[in-house]
Amino acid sequence: MANARSEILSRIREALKVVAPKPHFKSEPHGNSAAQNAKPWLPDGGATMTARLDLLTENLAKLKANLIRVPDATAAQQALQSIAQAKHWKKVAYHSHPLVAPAVEALLCEKWEVTSSFDKQKLEACDAGVTSCEAIVAQLGSILVSSVSSGGRSLSILPHVHVVIATVDQVTADLEGCFSDMLARHGQKLPSMLSFITGPSRTGDIERILVLGAHGPKELYVILVG
Amino acid sequence: MSNAKEIFLKEATTAAADGPQRIFINKALGGYYANRDIQKARFRDWERARDAASLAKWEAVNDLANTLETFVTKFESNGGKVHWARDAEEARQIMLRLIAAANAKAVVKSKCMTTEEIHLNDALEKAGYSVVESDLGEFIQQLRGEAPYHFVFPCMHVKREEISALFTKHLGTAATNSPEELTMIARRHLRQLYVDADVGITGANFLVAETGQISITENEGNARLTAALPRIHIALSGIEKVVKKLDDLSVLLPMLATAGAGQPMTCYNTLYSGPRKPGECDGPEEFHLVLLDNARTQLLADPEQRDSLHCIRCGACLNVCPIFKNIGGLAYGTTYQGPIGSVITPHLRGLKQWNHLSGASSLCGACTDACPVRIDLHHHLLHNRRNANQTSPTLFDRLFHRGFNFVISRPRLFALGGRVFRFTLPVLKKIPLPYLSAWLKTRDLPSAPAQSFRQQWKDSSHG
Numbered sequence: 064m065a066n067a068r069s070e071i072l073s074r075i076r077e078a079l080k081v082v083a084p085k086p087h088f089k090s091e092p093h094g095n096s097a098a099q100n101a102k103p104w105l106p107d108g109g110a111t112m113t114a115r116l117d118l119l120t121e122n123l124a125k126l127k128a129n130l131i132r133v134p135d136a137t138a139a140q141q142a143l144q145s146i147a148q149a150k151h152w153k154k155v156a157y158h159s160h161p162l163v164a165p166a167v168e169a170l171l172c173e174k175w176e177v178t179s180s181f182d183k184q185k186l187e188a189c190d191a192g193v194t195s196c197e198a199i200v201a202q203l204g205s206i207l208v209s210s211v212s213s214g215g216r217s218l219s220i221l222p223h224v225h226v227v228i229a230t231v232d233q234v235t236a237d238l239e240g241c242f243s244d245m246l247a248r249h250g251q252k253l254p255s256m257l258s259f260i261t262g263p264s265r266t267g268d269i270e271r272i273l274v275l276g277a278h279g280p281k282e283l284y285v286i287l288v289g
Numbered sequence: 290m291s292n293a294k295e296i297f298l299k300e301a302t303t304a305a306a307d308g309p310q311r312i313f314i315n316k317a318l319g320g321y322y323a324n325r326d327i328q329k330a331r332f333r334d335w336e337r338a339r340d341a342a343s344l345a346k347w348e349a350v351n352d353l354a355n356t357l358e359t360f361v362t363k364f365e366s367n368g369g370k371v372h373w374a375r376d377a378e379e380a381r382q383i384m385l386r387l388i389a390a391a392n393a394k395a396v397v398k399s400k401c402m403t404t405e406e407i408h409l410n411d412a413l414e415k416a417g418y419s420v421v422e423s424d425l426g427e428f429i430q431q432l433r434g435e436a437p438y439h440f441v442f443p444c445m446h447v448k449r450e451e452i453s454a455l456f457t458k459h460l461g462t463a464a465t466n467s468p469e470e471l472t473m474i475a476r477r478h479l480r481q482l483y484v485d486a487d488v489g490i491t492g493a494n495f496l497v498a499e500t501g502q503i504s505i506t507e508n509e510g511n512a513r514l515t516a517a518l519p520r521i522h523i524a525l526s527g528i529e530k531v532v533k534k535l536d537d538l539s540v541l542l543p544m545l546a547t548a549g550a551g552q553p554m555t556c557y558n559t560l561y562s563g564p565r566k567p568g569e570c571d572g573p574e575e576f577h578l579v580l581l582d583n584a585r586t587q588l589l590a591d592p593e594q595r596d597s598l599h600c601i602r603c604g605a606c607l608n609v610c611p612i613f614k615n616i617g618g619l620a621y622g623t624t625y626q627g628p629i630g631s632v633i634t635p636h637l638r639g640l641k642q643w644n645h646l647s648g649a650s651s652l653c654g655a656c657t658d659a660c661p662v663r664i665d666l667h668h669h670l671l672h673n674r675r676n677a678n679q680t681s682p683t684l685f686d687r688l689f690h691r692g693f694n695f696v697i698s699r700p701r702l703f704a705l706g707g708r709v710f711r712f713t714l715p716v717l718k719k720i721p722l723p724y725l726s727a728w729l730k731t732r733d734l735p736s737a738p739a740q741s742f743r744q745q746w747k748d749s750s751h752g
């Protein structure tokens with residue numbers, strides 16, 4: 064029996080001997096990728112930083128995520144503290160990051176730093192996970208977290224609330240820019256997980272009625288510094 | 290008549306006669322239409338974005354062997370392992386082997402239609418593993434012992450009272466009418482299962498050749514948990530899911546969300562490029578990807594319908610299809626329902642048994658208009674009808690067409706036939722004729738005009 068890989072590949076090559084016509088469009092997308100000049104057709108990402116921040120504010124509000132803008136790290140710390148108090152958090156998980164760790168460590172409740180070989184059960188019992196992010200996409204209101212920049216894979220999904228602390232210069236216009244930034248930043252060594260988070264976890268599976276907090280966080284806070 | 294056809298006709302007739310259920314489905318889809326239009330309007334040019342999406346898929350599918358090889362090399366250099374499966378049986382065997390080698394007891398799954406296609410759950414359960422569907426809709430369908438109704442909205446036909454009763458029966462929870470509380474019941478129940486599972490199984494929406502990443506789109510966060518907590522992550526994907534560039538996703542992800550669920554972006558769009566890397570604090574130790582052919586290469590060999598491999602499984606064609614809205618998703622009896630299912634199922638599972646689905650269309654073209662990657666769906670239904678007639682015509686088709694040819698090419702005979710028909714029509718209407726009576730059950734046969742068209746033409750000034 065031929066091995067499956069070579070058999071499937073030869074089936075494909077055989078099948079493709081008959082050429083299918085290239086779809087014909089009124090304006091041919093061109094460039095390095097089919098998507099490259101699609102940018103002007105996609106939702107706007109904002110040409111200036113002010114436009115981006117306005118878009119982001121609007122998009123996050125529609126997604127039912129909470130955006131808190133603060134001038135500096137101290138104010139970020141206070142913002143986090145007031146959410147923790149208002150929500151009566153008992154235990155907060157975080158990872159070591161210059162923006163995240165000082166803010167969490169100043170909290171009055173119990174704090175728990177996620178390091179390698181943490182206990183999943185313990186993380187599940189936390190009220191909130193606080194992370195940094197790779198980027199924020201104004202065009203869609205998406206927060207890009209990664210297994211490198213955001214304390215692994217679980218911290219941003221397992222606790223019941225997710226708080227992201229980011230700086231204004233992390234706000235990018237659109238997905239395209241975000242992808243090229245990622246390739247430039249990480250090169251061949253991409254984090255094993257990159258995840259665009261667009262609002263708190265949700266489902267419409269019961270009668271197509273929107274419910275937040277299906278399996279992931281029920282609430283998403285974005286504290287934007289600067 | 291094929292068995293599948295008989296079942297289809299029976300189920301479709303029952304479902305179409307269920308008025309309240311149809312109203313319920315239409316109501317459930319109402320919110321989708323409104324949100325979809327809002328999100329479409331945020332595109333600066335939706336039609337041209339469709340061109341770009343279509344082209345991105347065309348480029349990958351029409352260079353599939355090279356694109357896949359690039360992808361696989363990249364994927365494996367990131368530490369994952371690829372397994373190739375020619376058909377469903379081979380895919381099941383591979384997955385069973387991986388699970389057995391892991392000494393796993395519990396398996397948790399996130400939504401993946403390809404696993405439905407290969408009937409993975411049955412195979413796993415027969416082998417003695419407990420498998421839990423973690424997507425809320427799939428979880429409900431699993432408890433109901435029913436196939437998904439819609440490949441994006443699996444339980445859109447189930448009412449909240451039924452879900453409440455189902456949870457009471459299986460999970461022992463108190464009755465409630467609130468979708469929110471019902472969702473929380475499932476959330477609490479499933480959370481512990483993620484923590485305990487040894488193996489997590491997911492699908493993939495896109496495979497990115499440039500970076501060797503797989504992309505998973507979801508709203509609930511269950512796929513994120515499935516790929517984070519268990520020790521081993523196994524993903525199953527059709528070979529046609531590959532795209533060339535990471536940047537292609539900057540078009541495809543927003544379009545999938547908008548067309549599929551009326552969202553700007555689905556809640557979690559996650560790219561995985563390998564198992565946990567040194568320096569990362571969690572993630573699976575092993576990451577396997579099973580690449581499935583299962584007759585996709587046959588579809589590829591048909592240049593006319595090759596574009597149906599561009600499908601990104603958004604479900605938009607189902608949501609606008611008058612047939613789907615009337616007969617529902619279960620009647621199809623297929624893994625992929627609606628227009629796209631009617632197009633590809635005959636290729637995947639045999640034209641002879643499944644050609645009847647090509648007739649389950651009003652040819653209105655709503656599906657083709659809705660498709661974000663511009664698959665020529667309603668024409669493909671016609672192509673299937675033609676192909677079925679050419680390759681395996683029924684006795685009736687053969688006799689009918691031969692007779693038709695004979696008569697139509699003889700003008701006198703044609704005129705005579707017309708006269709006889711006009712004359713006998715009132716009588717014919719009264720006797721139940723095979724074929725005709727089924728057609729006439731829901732339609733009126735008008736009475737014949739006194740004169741044939743040719744006679745009228747002659748009598749008029751044209752003559």
Ligand code: SF4
Nearest residue numbers: 600601603604606660
């Ligand atoms: S055929 Fe087009 S509209 Fe239908 S599910 Fe596939 S991508 Fe969506």
